[in-house]
Amino acid sequence: MSSPPTLALARFVEHSSAANLPAPVVHEAKRAILNWVGCAVGASRHATVSRSLAALKPFMGPPQATVLGRRERVDILHAALLNGIASHTFDFDDTHLRTVIHPAGPVAAAILALAEYRAISGADFLHAFALGVEVECRIGNAVYPSHYDVGWHITGTTGVFGAAAATGKLLGLSEPQLVWALGIAATQAAGLREMFGSMCKPLHVGAAAKNGLAAAFLAREDFTSSLAGIEGKRGFANVLATERDFSAITDGLGETWELLKNTYKPFACGIVIHPTIDGCAQLRNEYQLVARDIASIDLTVHPLVLELTGKTNPQAGLEGKFSVYHCAAVAIIDGIAGEAQFSDARVRDRAVVALRDRVHATADRAIHEDAAQIRIALNDGTVIDKYVEHAIGSLARPMSDDDLVAKFRALCAPILSGNAVEEVLKACWNLDTSDNAGGLAALTVPRD
């Protein structure tokens, strides 16, 4: 019989060694960090970040760590909070498709802040990142989908474990301390799906990073918790989910890596709309489509698409991310759906609204979540169509390293100089040989 899940994860984290991390996992960790830094820097001036900073600034500690993309320096707990918030503000970060966890945010925000506070080699940093993602996604695997269906924002609830595990490893916690750290994480697991569409959604990621980091520091001082935070009768998995499978935590632990199943968004919105955007953009480019020639656009999509993104008449930029109609329209007009396509101005643009009103969507259970059928009727009577089996950015059609670099440059361009962007990129790709992983953060600070 295997160990109970909490103990098994603690032992795994304690005994795992950076030297034995497989090369593909190291490379995927770099891709994930690079994507995450780009998202955080890109959103660093957003009101969600500025208001958090303004609200909590009077209570922050010493200037220990960087708020990515900004000049303020704050204590590491608040750096974890703010960088976690920023990285999920555009909803443009990574996705572990099996659980819809956005794995990088809680883990990377916590360990990067820690790496500015005490020197951590790039190899240890990438290893801790992989461990954190592993813990977080395995706990997610054990409780998904019932946990998500109940109404939990799974990135917030499992992210706190990932942050605690990764920072616990870097702090050199003992096995009992790691068990406590996971328990302290369990009892802070929070975040409701009710908050989607508000500033609280990215807050969940930041809070997970901050609370997980604090959990590791508390455990280091022998602050105790239950020894069965995950599997106990009134522990995380029993209280926050209606079904659970602990073998998803323990089976093959240390042999397989969830990080290899990570995906990256090419478009700055919920992943369920990606097949639609992908297909519309492909049709646009193949047929040189112009909005005024289009009579109607008919989408056939999985029912979840309309449940999550069925807003027909978005008025704010953020609402555009929850409108498959808006996304189809900008994919035709602009050919892309980056952050610029989700500004308040863009969702209210007359030409976008006019085309959006000609988009119709039908839910069909026969269509996979990752697929979409698009049919466009032109004013001249022509009908063209496209079936997208797997959207770009999916595991079947992953973003290449070059795609990720292009996305990174586009995200950082409004914040950093071209030279600075290339420096940060270089630091991300060279993380595995770096003596000081935390040095990466300072490179994102704008210079005069």
Next chain:
Amino acid sequence: MSSPPTLALARFVEHSSAANLPAPVVHEAKRAILNWVGCAVGASRHATVSRSLAALKPFMGPPQATVLGRRERVDILHAALLNGIASHTFDFDDTHLRTVIHPAGPVAAAILALAEYRAISGADFLHAFALGVEVECRIGNAVYPSHYDVGWHITGTTGVFGAAAATGKLLGLSEPQLVWALGIAATQAAGLREMFGSMCKPLHVGAAAKNGLAAAFLAREDFTSSLAGIEGKRGFANVLATERDFSAITDGLGETWELLKNTYKPFACGIVIHPTIDGCAQLRNEYQLVARDIASIDLTVHPLVLELTGKTNPQAGLEGKFSVYHCAAVAIIDGIAGEAQFSDARVRDRAVVALRDRVHATADRAIHEDAAQIRIALNDGTVIDKYVEHAIGSLARPMSDDDLVAKFRALCAPILSGNAVEEVLKACWNLDTSDNAGGLAALTVPRD
């Protein structure tokens, strides 16, 4: 039709006026604050507090507020955390019996920290306290018992709303901001019953205070949340409980005060053991009982007593609080069950262990939670018994002001000089006429 609960609570908090708070509510607020300060000062040197402080000290902000009973000054968010932790460490704080919420902790820890940061009159302080308790306990009433039965530590999960509401009032938030503050609170609601018996149980109280206080500051900067944090489809009440009754939130809001249903513990352990301790102490005093004369003690108690406090062989002081056997033994030997009866030494004391081993307990659904039947057989063949219908400290037999003062003095004696204790007591009783409620905190700092 009444307003949705989240909006109703926001409006109630916005429109309530200190001048209209009924005199009995003002007095009960003073009793609750006094009891709470005593618990926090009494536990201020406990490892739970010292370890939290040691773990998080490097990341704390400016010295804005007092850690009660200690010389350290910390930022107000951490003061709320640490004082919330301290106040629940002995499990000796107040209880709202209908929900088993310990109402004072999350609210008082948050507003006292705030009152050290910006001047707040005693009248406004007591009013905000009553509002916070009202919000917290009404939300508790709406989801108890299903919420508790699922496994949530209800003081943690509802306390964050109370802290947000009370501090939101003191910060002068607008109605929309109060709605957001409650939403930001909802999405941080956390704390698992699995943690009972570990340092995480008091952590829940501190985290609720800290997160609720931060929620109010975030909302003041227009950090947005769902507008239906409590009642939304994927909001607090639907996700964290299997049954709910929103009329318990809205009915009679502003007309009745949950604070008037607050109770205070005479004994430093879980409330379900109180009838047993009360009855054993009464028998001891009536018959001048001595342990060596006792052949056996037979308890008949509600099943919850054994479920929560059925430890037959506690080894650590904290475990003694979860042992009805230990409690019966010390009630006979010492006549009381204060914090001194729950030291590591006391639970391992040979005479206590010897008597404890002669205590037997039987669960009986016919006995009320607040009652106990005690039957003691003496070595000479005599049998004496006592039926306790309501324990001392219950609503039916409340602690008097004098009882609360005696408890306060006993709690503070190991920490503060006699003069200092009386000064703090005076400050508590005079809160309603104070110009500066926060001044109370500094009086608890030990002087050389």
